Amino acid sequence: MAVDAEMLALFKAELELCKVHEGEVVAALTACGEFIDYSHAFMLAAEGLGATAFNVTVPRSKPKVAGVQGRHPLAGNFPAIESLKRADLVIDMMGLLFSAEQAELQAAGARVLRVMEPLHVLRQMFPTEDLRRRVEFERDLLMKGKDLHITSKGGTDVRYKLSQYPVISEYGYTYERGRWDHFPSGFSFTQGNDGSVEGTVVLMPGDIFAAFKRYVQTPVRLKIERGYVTSIEGEGMDAALMRNYIESFNDPRGYAVSHIGWGLNERANWHHFAATQNLASEHVMNALSFYGNVLFSTGPNTELGGANDTPCHMDLPMRGCSVVLDDVPIIAEGKVVHPEMRAPGH
Numbered sequence: 001m002a003v004d005a006e007m008l009a010l011f012k013a014e015l016e017l018c019k020v021h022e023g024e025v026v027a028a029l030t031a032c033g034e035f036i037d038y039s040h041a042f043m044l045a046a047e048g049l050g051a052t053a054f055n056v057t058v059p060r061s062k063p064k065v066a067g068v069q070g071r072h073p074l075a076g077n078f079p080a081i082e083s084l085k086r087a088d089l090v091i092d093m094m095g096l097l098f099s100a101e102q103a104e105l106q107a108a109g110a111r112v113l114r115v116m117e118p119l120h121v122l123r124q125m126f127p128t129e130d131l132r133r134r135v136e137f138e139r140d141l142l143m144k145g146k147d148l149h150i151t152s153k154g155g156t157d158v159r160y161k162l163s164q165y166p167v168i169s170e171y172g173y174t175y176e177r178g179r180w181d182h183f184p185s186g187f188s189f190t191q192g193n194d195g196s197v198e199g200t201v202v203l204m205p206g207d208i209f210a211a212f213k214r215y216v217q218t219p220v221r222l223k224i225e226r227g228y229v230t231s232i233e234g235e236g237m238d239a240a241l242m243r244n245y246i247e248s249f250n251d252p253r254g255y256a257v258s259h260i261g262w263g264l265n266e267r268a269n270w271h272h273f274a275a276t277q278n279l280a281s282e283h284v285m286n287a288l289s290f291y292g293n294v295l296f297s298t299g300p301n302t303e304l305g306g307a308n309d310t311p312c313h314m315d316l317p318m319r320g321c322s323v324v325l326d327d328v329p330i331i332a333e334g335k336v337v338h339p340e341m342r343a344p345g346h
C-alpha cells in the first residue's frame with residue numbers, strides 16, 4: 001500500500017518525540033478496516049527509527065457510539081492483549097480509553113498513544129516541548145492543589161476538594177514507560193475527592209457538548225451537590241437535550257461529576273466544529289484542548305482509579321471562566337494569567 005509522504009514524515013516526528021529507538025517494539029492497534037493508512041505509516045516510521053513494528057487488528061462487531069467510553073472490541077481477546085503487552089509503545093487507533101485492558105497494557109510497561117483524529121488535526125495541533133512543559137506544570141499544580149474554585153460571569157461558582165485522585169497529563173506524546181497520552185491534546189486533569197464537589201455550573205452559549213459535537217445555544221444550569229449533578233435546568237432546548245441524553249443510559253452514576261482541568265494548547269481551535277460543519281470524521285480534541293478553556297465533565301472516573309465505570313460520559317469545555325487554585329489565580333475570564341502556563345505570544 002502506498003503511504004502518504006507527508007503522513008510518514010509527521011508520524012516519524014511524533015515517534016521521535018516518543019523517543020522510539022532501535023530495538024524497541026511498536027504495535028499498531030486497529031479495528032478491522034479502520035485507520036489502515038495510519039497503521040501502515042506508523043509501522044514504516046517505527047522501522048525507519050530502528051524499531052520492530054506489527055499491527056493487531058480486531059473485529060468491531062458493534063458500531064462506535066459518540067460519548068460512550070470504555071467499551072471496545074479488544075475486551076476478552078487474550079491473545080491480542082498478550083501480544084500488545086510485549087510492545088514498548090502501542091499506537092491505539094481502536095479506542096481503549098477508560099478500559100481495564102488499557103490499564104493492563106500500561107501495567108505491563110507499554111506506553112500507550114491514542115491517535116484517532118483526522119490528519120489535518122494531527123498537523124494543526126502537533127505537540128511541542130513547550131506544550132509539554134506547560135501541561136506538566138498544570139499537572140504538578142493539580143497534584144499539590146487542595147481547593148479548586150471555578151467561577152464565571154454566567155453564574156458558575158463551583159468548588160472541588162482535591163488530593164484523593166491522581167492527575168493525568170495529556171500533551172500529545174509519551175516517552176515514559178507505562179505512560180498513556182493522546183496525540184494531539186494539551187491539558188491535565190484530576191477528579192474532586194469523593195462527595196466533595198459543590199456549587200453551580202452554568203453552561204453558556206458557545207460552551208461545548210463534546211458528545212454531540214454541538215455548541216451550547218441556551219444557558220444550562222447544573223446544581224452540584226456532594227459530587228453529583230442533582231438538577232439540570234434551562235429555558236432553551238440544551239437543558240432538555242442534556243437531561244434526555246443522560247437519562248437514556250438509565251444509570252444514576254452518569255450524573256457524577258468527573259474529571260476537571262483546563263486547556264493549554266494555543267494551536268487548538270474553539271471554532272473547530274463550526275468550521276468543519278460537524279463532519280462525522282471530525283473529533284473532539286480541538287474542543288477539549290483549546291487554550292484557556294475549563295474542561296468540566298460528568299460520568300466515569302476509572303481512568304483516575306475511581307470505581308465509577310458508567311458508559312455515560314460528557315466532556316463540557318467552557319469558555320470565559322476564572323480558575324483559582326489554593327488562592328493562586330490560573331485563568332481570569334478565559335485568559336491564562338499564570339506566567340508558567342502562558343503560551344508564547346499569549
Ligand code: FE
Nearest residue numbers: 297313314315
Ligand atoms: Fe473526558
